[in-house]
Amino acid sequence: MGTRSVRVREPSMNDVARHAGVSSQTVSRVANGLDNVGESTKERVLASMRELGYRPNSAARALRSGRFRDIGVAMFTLSSYGNMRMLDAITQAASELGYSLTLDLMREPTQRAVSGAVTRLLDQGVDGIVMMIEAELTDSAMAELPAGLPVVVNTSTARTDYPVVDGDQAAAGRLATEHLLDLGHRTVWHVPGPVSSYSAMRRRDAWAATLRAAGREVPEVLQGDWTAESGYRVGLSIAERDDITAIFASNDQMALGLMRALHEAGKDVPGDVSIVGCDDTTESASYWPPLTTVHQDFEEQGRQAVHAVVAEIENGPVTPARILAPVWLVERSSTGRPRA
């Protein structure tokens, strides 16, 4: 303990080979778990490895084999609940498949930032990339990707030449809206996420379509930007209106802000206004009141994304699939029938 001195040379395969009295080739075979090695030889090699504290040199291996067994993840802020959950699932899935994970965060939603992230990841030597981007810049940024690089994108885009994994945002918008309509509300108002977001756009479209299909009026949108703060501002702006009895917020944070504004204005949720969120963050069950929301299976999305890149890495280009993770409504206490 406490002897954290200068770094010494790590033992190499040659060292192990010499120690075990075999060729370095045999050591390599043992290290890679190949079966064309005699039982006793294998034992001997394993023993030497242990004794010497051998650790394979991934640089040498990668140099030789051209594979790093490393996948890169490029995404914007971790602070979004969905991103965080997906990253969690991605790390787990990657490690289960024997891949390590290199993370690169993009600071701004610009094409430059995306290219920068991809470049850094590529320079680093990743075998494939999972891109978690949801803005419009996707397409042009993706055009720069080197041909043949396995890539999986989180949010659907116009392009269709790489696998896409996403939640079923259309269903999310529909489920939330139908729930409110079923409760007897005349129509449903909507607080969408930023216009640059594909997910937000898809939820919004589904909300409007559901309303139209039911023959209801489609109110003007109450623009938000994903933050609770924006939900709060929206809430303040409509707190005095008695004609608004049902609101679908495109994420839980905005729903939270909305409820805070309503509380401050002395309105009751769900007595005066029913609120539905989206994502089902861990804490939404503890909001006041506990939030009715649409659950997204981010874990599933993360897992699918990794499986898709790894499949591409190991088996070459596949016909790009488009995977939609299911969503479902979680009914809690922020919704109810409108007052008679």
Added chain:
Amino acid sequence: MGTRSVRVREPSMNDVARHAGVSSQTVSRVANGLDNVGESTKERVLASMRELGYRPNSAARALRSGRFRDIGVAMFTLSSYGNMRMLDAITQAASELGYSLTLDLMREPTQRAVSGAVTRLLDQGVDGIVMMIEAELTDSAMAELPAGLPVVVNTSTARTDYPVVDGDQAAAGRLATEHLLDLGHRTVWHVPGPVSSYSAMRRRDAWAATLRAAGREVPEVLQGDWTAESGYRVGLSIAERDDITAIFASNDQMALGLMRALHEAGKDVPGDVSIVGCDDTTESASYWPPLTTVHQDFEEQGRQAVHAVVAEIENGPVTPARILAPVWLVERSSTGRPRA
């Protein structure tokens, strides 16, 4: 354009050298930004690089130089607000210093899990490791680390032979408690995080010490486990008691759960009970009521951790520092004077 075909060989330094009519050594110098290269030669090489789409091979570089310019992060769940923020800051700081980041998540708080993570990171070839662990297993697990490996730990432990970066948990507990006492509360109750957590323990100790220093009774602890759910359960269990007027919860989520239980029981916050949280999560400002809490500078911690490992990587062992990031109280609406 959908031409994601088979991968072709990437151009090497030799290719660039041939193309530019110089030696591969010169290309290397240009690639590394050394200044002992003629201006015109440099231009020519740069042009060739661009034309051929040259990208340095990090495996070869790492093999030769023994450095990957990669730091590993081992941590438990991403779902804790603090971890998430720190990881965010760590990624940013690493990329600013020209390091890439490999992430490994440990699934359970066991020694085995920690060793596993370290092993994977080491096999991957990281130059240093930032460990974000806060349980007691730290010490024994750390004992296994190879000598000479730059390591920074997030939570203080008994060991002192590697740099430690942490928030000032003692100040957090003191600030929260003093705030409530200053408001006129007779004493302050406490909902600590799990007993296995060092941070929780330190906040708790500070809470008790502050109470004792003020000559107040130190009530029994209301045990939580970081989740909002546990805060809710605690809240339910004390909802009927009129002698409890002030509670310090060791994180914001537990405070949220606590407030939900109090609301359900018809109690007013802060009218009947004042609540202080800890961490200052983004959403705590939108809780109902907006939460008074102790702000932790997780960004600072992440940044410091990276700077510390990188310093160790680049300059060799340093005398291990113990860095405490400052905390401060953020007063919002969940605290007030007790009823007369």
Added chain:
DNA sequence: CTGAAAGCGCTAACAA
């Protein structure tokens, strides 16, 4: 089942 030879792409050390 085992070994020898060659070389992946790069940089450190030296020479010109």
Added chain:
DNA sequence: TTGTTAGCGCTTTCAG
């Protein structure tokens, strides 16, 4: 300022 030589630790290929 530029080039030459060698070799990092491993795996691929080919021989035995």
